[in-house]
Amino acid sequence: ETGVTQSPTHLIKTRGQQVTLRCSSQSGHNTVSWYQQALGQGPQFIFQYYREEENGRGNFPPRFSGLQFPNYSSELNVNALELDDSALYLCASSLDGMETQYFGPGTRLLVL
Amino acid sequence: DAKTTQPPSMDCAEGRAANLPCNHSTISGNEYVYWYRQIHSQGPQYIIHGLKNNETNEMASLIITEDRKSSTLILPHATLRDTAVYYCIVVKSGTSYGKLTFGQGTILTVHP
Numbered sequence: 001e002t003g004v005t006q007s008p009t010h011l012i013k014t015r016g017q018q019v020t021l022r023c024s025s026q027s028g029h030n031t032v033s034w035y036q037q038a039l040g041q042g043p044q045f046i047f048q049y050y051r052e053e054e055n056g057r058g059n060f061p062p063r064f065s066g067l068q069f070p071n072y073s074s075e076l077n078v079n080a081l082e083l084d085d086s087a088l089y090l091c092a093s094s095l096d097g098m099e100t101q102y103f104g105p106g107t108r109l110l111v112l
Numbered sequence: 113d114a115k116t117t118q119p120p121s122m123d124c125a126e127g128r129a130a131n132l133p134c135n136h137s138t139i140s141g142n143e144y145v146y147w148y149r150q151i152h153s154q155g156p157q158y159i160i161h162g163l164k165n166n167e168t169n170e171m172a173s174l175i176i177t178e179d180r181k182s183s184t185l186i187l188p189h190a191t192l193r194d195t196a197v198y199y200c201i202v203v204k205s206g207t208s209y210g211k212l213t214f215g216q217g218t219i220l221t222v223h224p
Contacts, residue, residue: 042197094210
C-alpha cells in the first residue's frame, strides 16, 4: 500500500508568481483535501476534491485553486503569491470524503 | 462543529501512560471526536476516533465521558517517538466535506 506523497518537498518563489503543488493519494482513496499550515499554527482547510470536483472550501480566496485527476491525484495552484502564503502545504487523502484522513509530508513554500 | 479546548502543553516520562484531555462541552449528538498528532516537520497522523463508546486501537485508547462533554486520549506506554502536537477535533461525520478544524493542540513532550 502506497502512502500519500507530495512534490516538491521545498519551493522558493517570489511575490506575484504562481505555484503548483502536487499530491498523490493513498491507494484506494478517491478524495483529496488540502491544508495550509503557517508556522506555529494548526493546519487550515483550503478545499477538498472528490471524484474530480471541488466538494467543500475553506476561507481562502479564489487565487487558490485545484484539480483532481482520474487517478485521484491532485494539484493545488496558487496565483499572485503573497508573502503570507509562505507555509507548509499538506494534502490528505481519504475514502469518500470521510474524516479519517491520511496526510502526506507536505510541501514547504517560501515566498520572498 | 463543536469547539475544543486542550492544554497547551504536557510532559510525560518514557514508559508511563500519557493522558491527554480535551474539553468539547458544546458537542452535539451526531458529532464524533477525532484525534490526530503531528510529529515535528511531518504531516498529521490519524490516531483514533469515537462517538460515545470508549475505543482502543494499536496506537491509543479514547475515553469519552458519559455526557460526551470531554474525552481523554491515552497512550499506554509513551516513548520518545510520541513527542508531538496532539489535536482533538470534533466533527459531524460525513457532512464536513473533509474539513478538519485544527486548533492549537497539546504539545506532548516525552522525556527519558
